[in-house]
Amino acid sequence: MISPGDVGGDPLTEEIVELTGLLRRVVGRRVRDREAVDDIVQETLARLLAARTRLDGRAIGPYAIVTARNLVKSQWQRADVGKRHEHRLADTRDPVRPDEPLLEQEEAEAIRIALDRLAPRERDVLVAHVVEGRDTGSLADDLASTPGAVAAQLGRSRAKLRVEYILALEGEPPTRQCRPVLLSLSAGDRRRQGELDAGYHLLDCDFCASMSEPLFDRRAKATADEVRIPVTVDADVVVARQRGREVAVQAGFSATEATVIATAISEISRNIVRFARRGEVTVTILTDDGASGVLVVAQDAGPGIPDIDLALQEGHTTYGGLGLGLPGSRRLMDEFEISSEVGRGTTVTMTKWHRR
Numbered sequence: 001m002i003s004p005g006d007v008g009g010d011p012l013t014e015e016i017v018e019l020t021g022l023l024r025r026v027v028g029r030r031v032r033d034r035e036a037v038d039d040i041v042q043e044t045l046a047r048l049l050a051a052r053t054r055l056d057g058r059a060i061g062p063y064a065i066v067t068a069r070n071l072v073k074s075q076w077q078r079a080d081v082g083k084r085h086e087h088r089l090a091d092t093r094d095p096v097r098p099d100e101p102l103l104e105q106e107e108a109e110a111i112r113i114a115l116d117r118l119a120p121r122e123r124d125v126l127v128a129h130v131v132e133g134r135d136t137g138s139l140a141d142d143l144a145s146t147p148g149a150v151a152a153q154l155g156r157s158r159a160k161l162r163v164e165y166i167l168a169l170e171g172e173p174p175t176r177q178c179r180p181v182l183l184s185l186s187a188g189d190r191r192r193q194g195e196l197d198a199g200y201h202l203l204d205c206d207f208c209a210s211m212s213e214p215l216f217d218r219r220a221k222a223t224a225d226e227v228r229i230p231v232t233v234d235a236d237v238v239v240a241r242q243r244g245r246e247v248a249v250q251a252g253f254s255a256t257e258a259t260v261i262a263t264a265i266s267e268i269s270r271n272i273v274r275f276a277r278r279g280e281v282t283v284t285i286l287t288d289d290g291a292s293g294v295l296v297v298a299q300d301a302g303p304g305i306p307d308i309d310l311a312l313q314e315g316h317t318t319y320g321g322l323g324l325g326l327p328g329s330r331r332l333m334d335e336f337e338i339s340s341e342v343g344r345g346t347t348v349t350m351t352k353w354h355r356r
């Protein structure tokens with residue numbers, strides 16, 4: 001979850017958004033399709049923005065390049081898998097993955113190995129907290145410590161567990177520098193990343209570069225039926241678009257449909273930035289009698305829209321002639337509603353349904 005203080009006009013956010021040109025060149029050298037380049041650049045920005053409190057700001061350029069390269073690579077892999085499974089995809093919308101049980105078995109084994117690599121005390125506390133549900137207060141009593149110190153220790157143990165888990169699956173790293181670098185990324189320890197030159201290590205070390213992705217982007221693994229994105233600056237539009245797309249995919253929409261929904265979300269988010277300066281977008285999964293869909297609510301406390309009919313007229317773009325504006329968003333979605341009060345604010349409610 002991204003909190004209001006989290007995405008704002010801080011210098012690192014601006015620096016990340018300014019990397020757009022660099023990323024376009026990096027991705028453009030590897031990918032022909034312009035739309036795919038845009039998508040990968042946007043996704044890279046969204047991931048960096050989400051992870052930026054955990055990354056050493058002085059190495060944000062290397063982090064950006066490595067993230068973009070990883071995304072290009074995973075896109076190729078996906079395209080490749082798509083080709084190999086084309087016949088199966090044609091048969092059914094929900095292809096069976098025959099390797100699933102094997103994967104699960106491997107993953108369970110990796111967790112066991114990773115737990116073994118923790119110090120006994122670290123392991124005991126982590127297990128008591130995660131498995132037995134003990135809170136930090138009662139653990140602190142047992143350990144003659146403080147809840148804050150226990151929470152910090154849990155954070156470090158988790159970070160270590162994530163690294164050891166990945167290494168158990170992928171094999172031992174090629175250099176002695178790798179494990180500490182991965183650990184500093186996993187822990188979000190920016191000081192340590194700086195000491196180790198972690199960003200530059202990733203540029204040179206293919207192993208760590210490909211391992212870094214799940215460590216950066218733990219957010220993407222968490223699934224939620226609802227996301228709430230505060231919207232105040234342009235960077236938030238990118239985040240809203242990205243998070244909206246994730247929820248749409250989770251609701252069962254195809255990649256193309258999810259892009260349509262993400263586009264509508266970025267249009268109304270952009271309106272908030274331009275006119276209201278501060279607002280919020282909520283994206284929620286809906287289910288209704290065999291159908292599923294997403295509900296998007298964009299709320300602001302801006303000046304309001306005096307003439308809604310005019311604002312919704314086709315060809316009427318509310319800002320500078322760019323983008324699709326409100327009429328475009330309405331066209332992209334199934335249901336669309338605006339309520340607005342001059343001087344008080346505007347709420348846009350949009351729904352898209354996905355029929356099985």
Ligand SMILES: [Zn+2]
Binds near residue numbers: 174175178181201205
């Ligand atoms: Zn390495």
